[in-house]
Amino acid sequence: MPLPTTDLYRPAYGQYAIGHFNVANMEQILGLFRGATEVQAPFIVALSRAAWGYAGLEMLHHMILAAHERYPEAVFAVHHDHGSEETCYQAIDSGCFTSVMIDASHHPFEENVAVTRRVVARAHERGISVEAELGVLAGQEDHLRVEEREALLTDPDQAAEFVERTGCDSLAVAVGTSHGAYKFAARSGLRLDRLAAIQSRLPGFPLVLHGASAVYPQEVARINAAGGALEPGAQGLDEKHLPEAIRLGVTKVNVGTDGRLLWTRLHREFFRDHPEKFDFTEPGRRYMGEYARLVAHKCRVLGSAGRAGTLSNTEH
């Protein structure tokens, strides 16, 4: 059985971060369990609404249980990523999750508070923890003026009020990252100053970094060399900033895009180099191996590698 998500956060705060990996198929689930257990890292299996829509929740749930049978030493939690109020309730009732994220940050502040409070009440009844979001994880911000970009970031005073009023267990903050392959389009970068200000208002409270893929330039170059057409401006979060972000309270780091870019590079190169082949298990097997290596690398960068032993999974 997975562990409560907050059990993973408690020993991590200020020391290391738990990797949250968005998965949607068998190759990613097996690669994730393999990579994380190889480096003895606790980890979070993240299922978004898109993943449910693709594979179906019952399929993902049973693949996770099967992966745990293969890797009984795995120390992990299962998280619903970017839920609506409705899908959070479905996730809570399904018995498949140890935490949910209610994504209501696009609403005005008071409505975000109200929606999040409702989800927290339902989740806590079942022993499930809740990640909420405050601030806007914008996409490409080239067209915005400096003060407009600034207004999208999480306000530290509001963050403290939000956590107090909602009772959420962790908070996704907008500190300059964005989703997808084109982060930092406006060259604003990760705002460690803003993170420090939030931490000073919420000491000891787990913060979550979304849009934290590295978007490795060599991966983008290889995709394009193999027939892809990603914009050369594709840019992610420089991993060298992560240790400082972790000291400033970032306890969970979300990785989705890097796994997709890896999938794209591997399959484009495979079929370019082997145009005569059509057996999907060969590139699939390679992807599992390379995804496991990516996961292991992320866990080392986040400092979670080697920490699984301190968290016992008593159920298994």
Ligand SMILES: [Zn+2]
């Ligand atoms: Zn996200």
